[in-house]
Amino acid sequence: MSNATFSFPIRVYYEDTDAGGIVYYANYLKFFERARTEWLRALGIEQDFLLAKDVAFVVRQVMMDNTKAAKFNELLTVQSQISSLKRASILFKQEIVNQVGQRVCSAEIKVACISLQEMKARAIPAEVTEVLKGVR
C-alpha cells in the first residue's frame, strides 16, 4: 500500500451498535471522520489549530454503500484515499473492511473548507494543500 492510502483501526463498542445487534448506520460516518482526522494528524495537521484560525472542514456530500453489517466487538479498518483535491474542497474515497477482509461499507465524502464565522466557503490553507498533494 502506497502512502496514498491511510489505514486506521476502529473497534466496535456497545455505543456503536443498535438493537439489531449491528453497527448503527450513522456511526460509519463517525468512523470515516475519525480516519480523516487521524490522517491529517499523521501528516502534521491538527484541526484544533485550524479551528482556532476559523478554518473548519465540513461535509458537503456523502455517498455511502453499506455492503455488510459489522457487529459488536469487531475490529474494523478504515482505508482512506483522496480522489480529488480542489481549491476549497477535498473528495475522499473511504472504505471499511472487517477482520476477514470483507468490505463493510464504502463511501465518497466531499469535504469543504469553510469559515465558521462567515459560514461560507474559503480556500484550503496553502500548508494543508501542500501536504495533501503529497498523498495523492
Add this chain to the structure above:
Amino acid sequence: MSNATFSFPIRVYYEDTDAGGIVYYANYLKFFERARTEWLRALGIEQDFLLAKDVAFVVRQVMMDNTKAAKFNELLTVQSQISSLKRASILFKQEIVNQVGQRVCSAEIKVACISLQEMKARAIPAEVTEVLKGVR
C-alpha cells in the same frame, strides 16, 4: 401537501452539535431515521413488533447533500417521501428544512428488509407493503 409526504419536527439539542457550533453531519442520518420510524408508526406499523418477528429494516445506501448548516436550538422539519417501493427494499427521498424554509440537507436513502438471524435480504411483510402503497 398530500399524504405522500410526511413531515416530522426535530429540535437541535446540544447533543446534536459539535465544536463548530453546527449539527454534526452524522446526526442528520439519525434525524432521517426518526422521521421514517414516525411515518411507519403514523401508518400503524411498529418496528418493535417487526423486530420480534426477525424483520428489520437496514440502510443499504445513502446519498446526502448538506446544503446549509443547522445550528444549536433550531427547529427543523424532516419531509419524507417514498420514491420507489420494491419487493425487499424502499427508496426514501428525505429533506430537512429550517424554520425559514431553507433546505439544510437532502437525501436519498435505500432501506432493505432483512432477517437479522440469517443476515440476508427478505421480502417486506405484505401488511407493510400494503400500507406503504397507500402513501406513494
Add this chain to the structure above:
Amino acid sequence: MSNATFSFPIRVYYEDTDAGGIVYYANYLKFFERARTEWLRALGIEQDFLLAKDVAFVVRQVMMDNTKAAKFNELLTVQSQISSLKRASILFKQEIVNQVGQRVCSAEIKVACISLQEMKARAIPAEVTEVLKGVR
C-alpha cells in the same frame, strides 16, 4: 402535578439502543438534557440566546440509578424538578418512567453556569433565576 414538575416524552429509536437490545446508558443523559432544555424553553428561556451572550450551562455532577432497562420503540417520560437553586448552579432531580409507569432511571444532576470564553463559573443571569424560582 404542580408546575414544579415538568414532563417531557421521549421515544426510543434505534439510535438510542445497543446490541443488548436496550437503551445505551449514556443516552439517558441525552434524554435528561433534552427535558431540561424543553423545560427552560417552556418557561421562555432559549439557550441559543444565552450561548450568544457566552452563558452556558454545563453539567458538573451526575448521580444516576438505572433501575430497569428501556427497550427499542418504548415511549418514555422524563419528569424533572429543581431541588436546589443557587447563585451559579442548579440541582435537578429527574426521573424516566416507561409507559406502564415503571421507573427506568433516576438522577440528580448538578448544572453550573459558566462563561465559555473564560471557562469559569459565573452567576446565573437574573432573568433565568427569576423564572426558575417560580417552578420550585
Add this chain to the structure above:
Amino acid sequence: MSNATFSFPIRVYYEDTDAGGIVYYANYLKFFERARTEWLRALGIEQDFLLAKDVAFVVRQVMMDNTKAAKFNELLTVQSQISSLKRASILFKQEIVNQVGQRVCSAEIKVACISLQEMKARAIPAEVTEVLKGVR
C-alpha cells in the same frame, strides 16, 4: 502503576464535542465504557463471546464529577480500577486526565451482570471473576 490500574487513551473527535466547544457530558460515559471493554479484552475477556452466551454487563449506577472541560482534539487518558468485586456486580473507579495531567472527570460506575433473555441479575461467570481478582 500496578496492574491494578488500566490506562487507555482517547482522542476527542468532532463527534464528541458540542456547540460549547467542549466534550458533551454524556460522551464521558462512552469513554469510560471503552476503557472497561479494553481492560477486559487485555485480560483475555471478549464481550461478544459473553453476549453470545446471554451474559451482558449493564450499568446500574453512575456517580460522575466533571471537574474540567475537555476540548476538541485533546488526547485524554482513562484510568480504571476495580474498587469492589461482588458475585453479580463490579464497582469501577475511573478517571479521565488530560495531556497536562489535569483531572477532567472522575466516576464510580457500578456494573451488573445480567441475563438479557430474562432481564435479571445473574452471577458473573467464574472465568471472568477469576481474572478480575488478579487485578484488584
